[in-house]
Amino acid sequence: MAWCNTRRRWWATAALAVLILLAATGLWLRMGAIEVRVHETSLQALPATADTTEFTVLTYNVQARPWFDETQEKFRRMSPLLNRFDICAFQECFKDHHRLWEAAEHPVKIYHATLKHPFEITNSGLSILGKFPLVKADGMHFRDEGDFQNRPACKGVLLARFDVHGMPLDVYTTHIAAGKKADSRRAKYAQGDDIIRYVREQSPPDHSVILLGDFNMRPSRGPEDKEQNKDNPKVAGFDRIASSLELRDASDEINGPTGTEIDRILFRPGTGYALRPLSWQHDDPAFYTPGGKPLSDHEPVFVKFHLSKS
Known part of the structure; x- marks a missing residue:
């Protein structure tokens, strides 16, 4: 009888151990990874080195929340439009990123599919496409998530390091x-500090840098505006990111310090290189349905850059 009880306890313990192992494995698998697709053959036709080049960059919050937004028709319209741009960066792509990529011919496609912890609802929604060879893909999650409306997603930063004809970007x-x-409000400052720290860790001085996305912040517009908003993280937090990383604003370079959009493209040249915007545009009739409805609640922003050895 004692032997039978011991055997039952052994099987019960073994079954419990298996269940715990399966649960742990499931949670670990749910954490995800950075998804990277590279079509090497398409990249072989590019010149290995050049002293100067021009390229276009798009940033676009595509409004694809997990339950609330239709993506099938919207992404079908968006996807072929992306081929106009050499580098595309997306935010709020919490679902159907493969549908968004479907008609995009970029050889490099990256999706930040990781979770901060296994009980998060969704990932950061960040993605980057590129027409240049990929050297590195990396990402991080913000430590401070903000209030309840932000917590379902693991917001953060996605990095793509490209070799642009021998020039690191x-x-x-x-x-x-x-x-x-x-x-x-607290999280805006904290997340800005996370960005500053991450860029400093990842990008050596000789790498040119482009930081773009949906900042939910804006730059100050002159001394009076700066003073009025010195305690407002939506303005002071953005200024701190730009000044700490010595970044310039592509919109300001082209249009002067006037725009207050929260979707922005910042940049700085690496040591030994010159990087400057040639044109800036936001919104475009192509990003609307035939009935005149925008494909997202954000406008696309795109910039043409000139990069050269100095």
Whole structure:
């Protein structure tokens, strides 16, 4: 009898151990990874080196929330439009990223599919496409998530390091916390500091840098505006990112310091290189349905850059 009880306990313990192992494996698998697709053959036709080049960059919050947004028709329209741009960065692509990629001919496709912890609802929604050889893909999650509306997603930063004809270019896209509540106001500063620290860790001085995305913040517009918003993280937080990383604003370079859009493209040249914007545009009739409805609640922003050895 004692032997039978011991055997039952052994089987019960073994069954419990298996269940725990399966649960742990499931949670680990749910954490995900950065998805990277590279079509090497398409990249072989590119010149290995050049002293100067021009390329176009798009940033676009595509409004694809997990349950609320239709993506099948919208992404069918968006996807072929992406071929106009050499580098594309997306935010709020929480679902159907393969549908968004479907008609895009970029040889490099990256999706930030990782979770901060296994009980998060969805990932960061960040993605980058590129027409240049990929050297590195990396990402991180913000430590401070902000208020409740931001917590279902693991917001953070996605990095794609490209070899642009022998010139290193680090492209970072991000989506910073939204909202005016105290938790989100605090998070804007904290997430900005995470970005500053991450870019400093990842990008050596000789790498040119482009930081673009949905900042949910804007730059100050002159001394009076800066003073009025010195305690407003939506403005002061953005200025701190730009000044700490010595980044310039492509919109300001082309249009002067006038725009207050939250979707922005910042840049700085690496040591030994010159990087400057040639044109800036936001919105485009192509990103509307035939009935005149925008494909997203954000406008696309695109910039043409000139990169050269100095």
